[in-house]
Amino acid sequence: MSRLIILDAGPLGLVTQRRGVAKAEACRTWLAECLRHGAQVIVPAIAYYEVRRELERIPNSRGLERLEAFCQATPERYVPLSDTALRRGCRLWAQARNAGRPTADPSALDCDVLLAAQALTYEGTTEERIIATTNVGHLPQFMAAAHWRDIVP
Secondary structure: OOEEEEEOHHHHHHHOOOOOOHHHHHHHHHHHHHHHOOOEEEEEHHHHHHHHHHHHHOOOHHHHHHHHHHHOOOOOOEEOOOHHHHHHHHHHHHHHHHOOOOOOOOOOOOHHHHHHHHHHHOOOOOOEEEEEEOOOOOHHHOOOEEEHHHOOO
């Protein structure tokens, strides 16, 4: 069975962090093992946005270079935010609110919902999909999600 691993902003920030940071090295090792075992790894545009905006804010040009290199390392790794995903995100957001399980402040962009919508509308040919994150929190109400350390390669 092929596996699709969708990177949330936490793991994406770790795998693109400078060398020598223990947590980042551990995440890169985990990711390399996942790839070695045949997993496909994608970066949804909304996770890219979350990481890039912070690198722009601090500013960190080397971090921006590492982020771009990682996202472009394979042809289909970066997944743009589509109208289909935006519409799906609207439905997920409304369903979560109506069920009394909001994922963010009503006026917030709500990146978790958009991340889940991108993952759910991705048209790859994988059989298993899981979001790798550093904060499981709200994501499991939409689809499979786990802390990256808990995802066995």
